[in-house]
Amino acid sequence: MKKILLLSFIGILISCKKENQENFDKPTSEVATLKPEELGKEIFQGKGVCYTCHKEEVKTVGPAIKDIAKIYKEKGGSIAEFLKEKSEPIVDPSQYTTMKTNFAITKNLPEEELKALEAYMLSFSK
Template sequence: MYKKLLSLAVGVSLIVSCQQGEEHKTKHVETEKETKEGLVQKETVKVATEEKKTVIQTNGGAIFKAKGCGSCHQPNVDTVGPSLKTIAQKYKGEKDSLLKFLKGEGEAIVWPEKFGIMKPQLNATKSMSDEELSMLADFILKH
């Protein structure tokens, strides 16, 4: 009987000791988890920022398409409006001037005689953010 009680006491002691160790370990793991989550959150912000930069660098074509610019402006052929190639040649090195035009603040330097056709379309570009306009201008100037 004495052996059973001693075994039981040792067993309980081990269980209590293990539980205390587990509590300590759990707290340590939670602390690590919080630290890891903090790092993961920072990393996620960093990745999101990098992804945003990628979108900014490559999304001008999507804006061009979504706004319907392609119905008048083709990549290499002048149609209703000047081609992207023609626009890019005229505004080469003058992104700020192109941005002013798209904001409705600058003069038309490409086919000014047909500005009346483009004028209603400027409402769409005037409502765009500076970031979107910059993407669009970069897309146009690549041609």
């Protein structure tokens, strides 16, 4: 009896470990604990390298996230569509060529991650 208990205990331990391992292998987007805004922030600061040109409050190379959010909310635009190069720039069209270089990155992101970027950016306009 003791042996069986011990064996099943070891079995549970092993299967727990396996589950953790699987979570590690998943892309960040599938880890359920992240809200879209949080995932968006991660991409914005991480593999999207958006932060190099977009600061939260002030215009640098690109417009401030706050200003982009405000205009997209007012005009009801879709940032996700813009990042797929499916809609025209509405914030600062005169600087569009600089932003265009990033479509090489954003066009390869899954829809879910584009939506997350959108949610993150829009969260700056309450």
